[in-house]
Amino acid sequence: MCRITGGLDFSNNHFSPEVLTAMRDSLIAGGPDNGDLLIDGNMGLAHRRLSIIDLSAAANQPMVSDDWVISYNGEIYNFMDIRNQLMESGYSFSTKSDTEVIIKAIDHWGKDAVNRFRGMFAFALWNKVEKRLLLCRDRLGVKPLYWYFHDDLFLFASEIKAFHQHPSFNKSLDLSGLPHFLQKGYFHSDECIYKYVKKVPPGSFLEINASKEIAISSYWNPKDIYRHSLTDKRSEDEITEELEHILTESFKLRMVADVEVGVFLSGGIDSSLVTALLQKENTASLRTFTIGFHDKMFNEAEVAAEVAKQLGTNHSALYCSEEEFKQVIPELPEIYDEPFADSSAIPTYLVSKLARGNVKVALSGDGGDELFGGYSKYKFARLSAKLLSIPLTARKILYEMSYLVSPDTLESLSTRFKLSSYSQVGSKYLKFQQTLLSKDLDDFFDKSSSYMKDTAIKKLTGITRPELNGKEVETRYNLVSYLGMKDMLSYLPGDILTKVDRASMHVALESREPFLDPKVIAFAFTIPDHLKINERGESKYLLRKILGKYISPDLINRPKQGFTPPIAKWLRGFLKEELIVMENDPAFFELFQLNQEYYKQILRSFLAGEHKYNPHFIWFIYCLYKWYKRWI
Numbered sequence: 001m002c003r004i005t006g007g008l009d010f011s012n013n014h015f016s017p018e019v020l021t022a023m024r025d026s027l028i029a030g031g032p033d034n035g036d037l038l039i040d041g042n043m044g045l046a047h048r049r050l051s052i053i054d055l056s057a058a059a060n061q062p063m064v065s066d067d068w069v070i071s072y073n074g075e076i077y078n079f080m081d082i083r084n085q086l087m088e089s090g091y092s093f094s095t096k097s098d099t100e101v102i103i104k105a106i107d108h109w110g111k112d113a114v115n116r117f118r119g120m121f122a123f124a125l126w127n128k129v130e131k132r133l134l135l136c137r138d139r140l141g142v143k144p145l146y147w148y149f150h151d152d153l154f155l156f157a158s159e160i161k162a163f164h165q166h167p168s169f170n171k172s173l174d175l176s177g178l179p180h181f182l183q184k185g186y187f188h189s190d191e192c193i194y195k196y197v198k199k200v201p202p203g204s205f206l207e208i209n210a211s212k213e214i215a216i217s218s219y220w221n222p223k224d225i226y227r228h229s230l231t232d233k234r235s236e237d238e239i240t241e242e243l244e245h246i247l248t249e250s251f252k253l254r255m256v257a258d259v260e261v262g263v264f265l266s267g268g269i270d271s272s273l274v275t276a277l278l279q280k281e282n283t284a285s286l287r288t289f290t291i292g293f294h295d296k297m298f299n300e301a302e303v304a305a306e307v308a309k310q311l312g313t314n315h316s317a318l319y320c321s322e323e324e325f326k327q328v329i330p331e332l333p334e335i336y337d338e339p340f341a342d343s344s345a346i347p348t349y350l351v352s353k354l355a356r357g358n359v360k361v362a363l364s365g366d367g368g369d370e371l372f373g374g375y376s377k378y379k380f381a382r383l384s385a386k387l388l389s390i391p392l393t394a395r396k397i398l399y400e401m402s403y404l405v406s407p408d409t410l411e412s413l414s415t416r417f418k419l420s421s422y423s424q425v426g427s428k429y430l431k432f433q434q435t436l437l438s439k440d441l442d443d444f445f446d447k448s449s450s451y452m453k454d455t456a457i458k459k460l461t462g463i464t465r466p467e468l469n470g471k472e473v474e475t476r477y478n479l480v481s482y483l484g485m486k487d488m489l490s491y492l493p494g495d496i497l498t499k500v501d502r503a504s505m506h507v508a509l510e511s512r513e514p515f516l517d518p519k520v521i522a523f524a525f526t527i528p529d530h531l532k533i534n535e536r537g538e539s540k541y542l543l544r545k546i547l548g549k550y551i552s553p554d555l556i557n558r559p560k561q562g563f564t565p566p567i568a569k570w571l572r573g574f575l576k577e578e579l580i581v582m583e584n585d586p587a588f589f590e591l592f593q594l595n596q597e598y599y600k601q602i603l604r605s606f607l608a609g610e611h612k613y614n615p616h617f618i619w620f621i622y623c624l625y626k627w628y629k630r631w632i
Helices: 017-025 079-088 098-116 160-165 175-184 222-227 236-253 269-279 301-311 322-335 345-356 368-372 376-382 384-388 392-402 407-417 425-435 441-447 454-461 479-489 491-505 518-524 541-547 567-572 576-583 586-591 596-607 615-631
Strands: 002-009 034-040 043-049 063-065 068-076 119-127 132-137 146-150 153-157 197-199 204-208 214-218 261-264 287-293 314-320 361-363 510-512
Touching: 002 017, 002 068, 002 119, 017 034, 017 043, 017 160, 043 068, 043 119, 063 098, 068 098, 079 098, 098 119, 098 132, 146 160, 153 160, 175 454, 175 491, 175 615, 222 479, 222 518, 236 269, 236 518, 236 541, 261 269, 261 345, 269 301, 269 368, 269 541, 287 301, 287 345, 301 314, 314 345, 322 345, 322 615, 345 491, 368 479, 368 518, 368 541, 376 384, 376 425, 376 441, 376 479, 384 441, 392 425, 407 425, 425 441, 441 479, 454 596, 479 491, 479 518, 491 510, 567 576, 567 596, 567 615, 576 596, 576 615, 586 596, 586 615, 596 615
Parallel strands: 261 287, 261 361, 287 314, 361 510
Antiparallel strands: 002 043, 002 153, 034 043, 063 068, 068 119, 119 132, 132 204, 146 153, 146 197, 204 214
8 A cells, every 4th residue: 555646748858856755745644655756757646654564665666566666556366366377377476566567467458457356446557668648447446546637747646745845736616616626525536626637537547648638537437337236036045145155255355465454433334244254264453443433323332342342353533522623624715625524434533543653554344235225215216206297286385385494403302202213313314305396216315415505605606506417327227226326326436535544554554455456346236225224224135144143233233323423513513713704704615606695694593593404414514614724
């Protein structure tokens, strides 16, 4: 696990070593163990290393092998199998690293080699003879890879902050993606805040040659896996047995390392299952880590501790005070150098910091929700046909009436009297209000993930979001898989994976996602809907069934809690003064072309205790402001 950067300066026949060094060392937090660079005329490659596999200096990067030079971030978990195949074909190796395996696999099989890789990766390969640069990003975008091209300067990096070290970096903004950010809290994988910066798409290659020609090609897409999957017709027990076998193999594969590996254990189904299946394979106790809240409404640490006790892990928990959360907030723009506003980034950073004090690698449960029907919006989407059958005029009346109910009151009553199996009912209710005006299933699904209605976003930004293309996937068999596939194209790489990668790498911790193995994904898409969300509305049914073999039922049959701090309380409390300063900063509103007076109305309504607007929307704009103060 590392950080990479470099580029091609077509205006100069020599890439500046001073600039390349500065770009490299801006990424030192994610690669503190070693740093090096290589310059070949107008091409520069640089690397910051976090040593996980083959800890020797021989595995440092950039690494040269025959015609190729590589700078690589990530892990190929099955590299030993690939290495053995290459040795049978006559290749020899001077290191025990997966880095050398990538170079020689590409040399032997060309770009098709990437289909053999099971892992997370972003790499840059330079062909010294052909003067051609090849960038590649893993299937789902676990590892980040940005690129910049303007005025004959091509740059790439794991994080945008490296670009700021180049004196020719043009920081002009692109505001077209701002509506998506203000509704979702992250920039879509197709968008970036900077005009000349883009992301290498997940599952894709980018090539640039000496003629400055850029070609982007896809080698893997969850949409294709979904479209070509056939529903498994076997019995429930047969499917369950094979799923446990596939998950166990994938989870064990993620234990490959020359350093100790731990697990993030939140107490939820996914992380508990990762821990359970790995602990059954190990005689020694796994190291597990969790963060606790003193506010019981948001706390799962007690459940995580009981799961750890039943499974026999070596468990560590840290209960964080509000003051500790306060200390993280000013760091967020440095950790996330593009606007990012998922508030669960704060506890994610803190649990990463806790884990890093004990291990260098930690496994997470990310991807389980998308693959096995974990989100409540999937359940509601299955009922969308009934909602959409109601005439729009009637739904508009229901929409207006919905504002008579206070989300805070609903949250309080639900918690006090256990009226719902869901946590964070208030926030979900505010999203549900928007779905009442949906045009079709895809619009329903989009609105169920949005924190602000389209009309308000247009009034604030002046930009109308483009219409959704509901015909993008013609068939929608296995609806839960279809919705999971949609999240794997947007929410997973844009939010979840971004959140975990930046938070963990900022403390030099490698985070691995064992659910996101291509074999697990392919099998999950064949599982029928009723084995993901059963007739009783129980989510992740098969995962719960497997987990039930290892821990008691009372730890399994609980509502999904999430990792979300009490944002509304913070915004009306210790962040209130900053919000007032922000609303009176005309330069901020002018730069982002936001309607300042309209925002003041929204903020004053919120601070007065009214419930017209989701507090997370206020948080999104606050995070944009903090990013602006750091990077502009």
